[in-house]
Amino acid sequence: MNDILDAILASDTSAADFAKLDLPESYRAVTVRKDEAEMFDGLSSKEKDPRESLHLDEVPVPELGPGEALVAVMASSVNYNSVWTSIFEPMPTFGFLERYGKLSPLTRRHDLPYHVIGSDLAGVVLRTGAGVNSWRPGDEVVAHCLSVELESSDGHNDTMLDPEQRIWGFETNFGGLADIALVKSNQLMPKPDHLSWEEAASPGLVNSTAYRQLVSRNGAGMKQGDNVLIWGASGGLGSYATQFALAGGATPICVVSSDQKAEICRRMGAEAIIDRNAEGYEFWSDEQTQNPREWKRFGKRIRELTGGEDVDIVFEHPGRETFGASVYVTRKGGTIVTCASTSGYQHQYDNRYLWMSLKRIVGSHFANYREAWEANRLIAKGKIHPTVSKTYPLEQTGQAAHDVHHNRHQGKVGVLALAPEEGLGVRDHELRAQHLDAINLFRADAGPQARSETRAPATAERRAA
Structure with missing residues (x-):
């Protein structure tokens, strides 16, 4: 792996040089283990600790198949599906791997007693399989997480x-929280030149999910002038939804859970913000009973922020805790678009407010x-940042997942794989300089200028080495 890293950090490594590099027999990977799938039985979700279930193991490099690529992973990130995997909810992911393994002799590789997790990466192509024409060794890439076979007309x-x-x-093996990842070539996209490895790795899953959910005609089809209610507006998904709303001429109504998160939304450019904890919203009277009075109070607060208008679109992902309120506050003919259920899968809402007001619920899954x-x-x-x-090192992925599990983070939590430090991989410093504040907006440990000015020289030195 050292030779691979040296080739990536050098400024003059050619595609031919990358193609000649020897692949290691094994690599570091963050895994869950099949024989530990019942380790949290009897515990509540919040009691389940990813630091106990996520392991940094040395695993064999998988066989490269047609239409696939092996990528040296410089950085990755933690998504909520990593949390689900680590706590074995709603079910252990080994069932996914077993079913995928039955599809063909090639997919049988994925059915293993360990699962290399992670649905984001930024890195460099090392090898491509038969039939891959658009990518070659040495290409700097990011990967989206959609894996498809496309042998059915349905897709x-x-x-x-x-x-x-x-x-x-998540549903396949050989993911991005590792030094090497196996992807299909149609998962690859060019790495944004003005971003570091960890910055480029972080948007993939959540940015694409928010785009389809909010902007695409397959989702809500947001237009200029729409009022968009965004739950968790400073979180991994919500922070991109907020940016899309602002960039698309809509008005985001940002729901957050602290003043710190509200301030991040203000710095993104949002003005209509609801701190649900400070304002004391309790949408459930008890485990079985929702509180319509709180829905009405919430709707009134929204109208105060919008000049008397209800929301056109609700960007839903908390699920059970918020769904009844989401259906209620949406305007007549409006859309509730949902991509997740982080607070519970069993949604309850008063259907009268849906059918009698011609509202729509749209399911949206990745992109x-x-x-x-x-x-x-x-x-x-x-345009979007x-x-x-x-950012954590690969060895501390369990802690990173623990932070996300307990909502102790803003935006996205990055993970360095092969990258020895933050700030490497920037190619377009001029474009970066135009967007420093936005790129570093979510950084909690340093001001944007300070972080950028200390990292940029290190990047230049690495590329010159």
């Missing part, structure tokens, strides 16, 4: 409808290749 209008659609690193490409293109152009707040 050819929208690849998310492929019957064999899976999320890489197809085109949507992911468009979302990444906006990142590359500096990464939201990294903190």
Whole structure:
């Protein structure tokens, strides 16, 4: 791995040089283990600790198949699916791997007693399989997490409808929280040149998910002038939804849980902000009973912020805790679009407020290749920005997942894999200089100028070495 890292850090390594590099027999990877899938039985979700279940193991490099690529991972990030995997909820992921393994002799590679997790990466292509024409060794890439087979006609209008659609690193093996990852070539996209490795790795899953959910015609189809209610507006998903709303001429109504998170939304440019903890909203009277009075109080507060208007779109992902309120506050003919259920999968709402007001509930799951490409293109152009707040080394992925599990983070939590330090990988310093404040907005441990000015020289020195 040292030779691979040296080649990446050098400024003059050619594609031919990368192709000649020997691959190691094994690599470091963050895993969960099949024989530990019951280790948290009897505990509540919050009591389950990813630091106990996530291991840094040395695992064999997988066989490279047609249409695939092996990528040296410089950085990755933690998503909520990493948390689900680590606490074995709603079920252990080994069932996904077993089913995928039955599809073909090639997919049998994925059915292992360990699961290399992670659904984001930024890195460098090392090898490509037969039939790969668009990518070659040495290409600097990011990867989106949609894995499809496309042997059924169902997926050819929208690849998310492929019957064999899976999320890489969650429903497949060999994910991005590792030194090497195995991906399909149609997961790859160009790495944004003005971002460091950890910054480029962080948007993939959440940025693409938010794009489809909010902007795409497959989701809410947001337009200029829309009022958009965004739950968790400073979090991994919500921070991108907030940016898309602002960039698209909509008005985000940002729901957060602390003044610190409210301030981040203000710094992004949002003005309508609700601190649900400070204002004491309790949408459930008890475990079984929702409180419609709180829905009404919430709706009144929204109208105070919008000049008397209800919301056109609700960007939903908490699920059980908030869904009843989301349906209630949406305007007549409006849309509730949901992509997750981090507070519980069993949603309850009063259907009268849905059918009698002609509202729609739209399910949205990740994004197809085109949507992911468009979302990444906006990142590359500096229109949408990464939201990294903190970065951990690969050895501390368990702690990173623990932070996300307990909502002790802002934006996205990055993970360094092969990258020896933060700030490496920047190629376009001029574009970066135009967006320093936005790039570093979520950083909690240093001001934007200070962090950038200390990292940029290190990047230049590494590339000159």
